[in-house]
Amino acid sequence: MACNKRRPGSGCSALGGYSRQLAVVGGSDACIATHPSDMAVAMRVLDATVEAVKPQGATRTIPIADFHRLPGDTPEIETVLEPGELIASVTLPKPAGGMQHYRKVRDRASYAFALVSVAAIIQPDGSGRVALGGVAPKPWRREDAEAEFSRGAKAVMAKLLAGAKPTEENKFKVPLAERALAAVLAEPRG
Amino acid sequence: MKPFTYERAASPAGAASAAARRPDARFIAGGTNLLDLMKLQIETPAHLIDVNDLGLDKIEPTPEGGLRIGALVRNTDLAADARVRRDYAVLSRALLSGASGQLRNRATTAGNLL
Numbered sequence: 001m002a003c004n005k006r007r008p009g010s011g012c013s014a015l016g017g018y019s020r021q022l023a024v025v026g027g028s029d030a031c032i033a034t035h036p037s038d039m040a041v042a043m044r045v046l047d048a049t050v051e052a053v054k055p056q057g058a059t060r061t062i063p064i065a066d067f068h069r070l071p072g073d074t075p076e077i078e079t080v081l082e083p084g085e086l087i088a089s090v091t092l093p094k095p096a097g098g099m100q101h102y103r104k105v106r107d108r109a110s111y112a113f114a115l116v117s118v119a120a121i122i123q124p125d126g127s128g129r130v131a132l133g134g135v136a137p138k139p140w141r142r143e144d145a146e147a148e149f150s151r152g153a154k155a156v157m158a159k160l161l162a163g164a165k166p167t168e169e170n171k172f173k174v175p176l177a178e179r180a181l182a183a184v185l186a187e188p189r190g
Numbered sequence: 191m192k193p194f195t196y197e198r199a200a201s202p203a204g205a206a207s208a209a210a211r212r213p214d215a216r217f218i219a220g221g222t223n224l225l226d227l228m229k230l231q232i233e234t235p236a237h238l239i240d241v242n243d244l245g246l247d248k249i250e251p252t253p254e255g256g257l258r259i260g261a262l263v264r265n266t267d268l269a270a271d272a273r274v275r276r277d278y279a280v281l282s283r284a285l286l287s288g289a290s291g292q293l294r295n296r297a298t299t300a301g302n303l304l
Contacts, residue, residue: 006232039265039302042284050303051258055207067303079304084210086217087261087300088202088246094255095277102283111290119280 004030005075015167021113024166024173026136031075032167035068035138036113042102044139045119045131048092052085059088068138075137098123101184104133105176116173118180124190126150130181132160135173153182191228198240205241212237219262220296222289223304246300249273261300266291268299 002011014022014032023032043064050062068079081087098121106112114134122128128149131141145159157178164174199205209215215237218224227233246260249271257273268274269285289297 037302038284038288039268039281039299042278042281043303045280046278053202053206055203055210057203057206064303083213084206086202086206086209086241087303089258089260090299090303091252091258092256092278092281100278100280100283102280102287104284104287117284117287119284121280 005033005071005078008074008076019167019169021115021134022167022170023136024170025140025161025164026070026138027165028071028073028075030073031071031137033071033075033137034113034134035136037139038102038104038114038117038133040064040068041117041119041131041133041139043090043092044141045121045129046092046096048090050087051089051091052081053088054082055084061091064090064139065141071137096121096129098128099187099189101187103180103184105180116177116180118177118184120181120184122149122185122187122189126189130156130160130184132177135161135164135177149185153178153185157181192231192234192236194228194236194238196238196240198243200243202241202244202246205239205244208239212239215239217241219298219301220264222293222297223301259299261298263299265289265294265297265299265302269294 002013004012023034048064050067051059053059069077101120104114104117106114116135117133120128120130126149129146131139142160145156148155148159161174199208216235218238218240246262248260249263250258252258265285269282275282
């Protein structure tokens, strides 16, 4: 199986092949793999930071927004960690409050990766934050989309998934993400 | 699975410098991904650096009012932490929606980011 992530330059079997699970936004002509973690999507919406230790013992702090790289033409390089760097901890800022949701949509009820997941923090005044899993090579969040919360899920998702290039097999993810966010917004706010 | 050598690191900087010396090495924590990939020979590291003994398994409050989560905190323990459940419920819910109980007992915070 050709995979530019596993064997750089070998090609991609998923582009034009089986792509139901794969990315609709943020991918490249080399790779449309999704980042599979649920935890990382929550960390992204919480504005976590990652602390890494270098071989000489020095540490650096990386905002989670910058931690994962988009594939471009080097999909084998998935994060900004340098060779030898070790993750020591992940720090959450002070609590954001609000109602905190994680809505995961998948092909079966348990033990499956997300087709789409929505991590959202909705405040009583209707403002909010949202990050998506299952749609991109990294937890997918665009802070500029969050200004649209007062106009509803469709407006938020139009910005959040702007530039999406789904395949025929996974184009369902775009309306699915919008409806998953709409379901979250229909929940009580307090 | 291909043969490999193995060491247990004693400090975070020691683990990092061991990895810097050996480009063919991988860190191993819970092993929930790496061992599967090694059995299929998708990953074929010649050396493993075990990072389970680094003391990075605590969840501590920060002076800024947040929480610092050690890299080796298991998904099960993070999801069940009373402070996480109360103040960062989205994180607890996300963790519990993934994998299985057995995997979450082994899977680590840092591993889940990669």
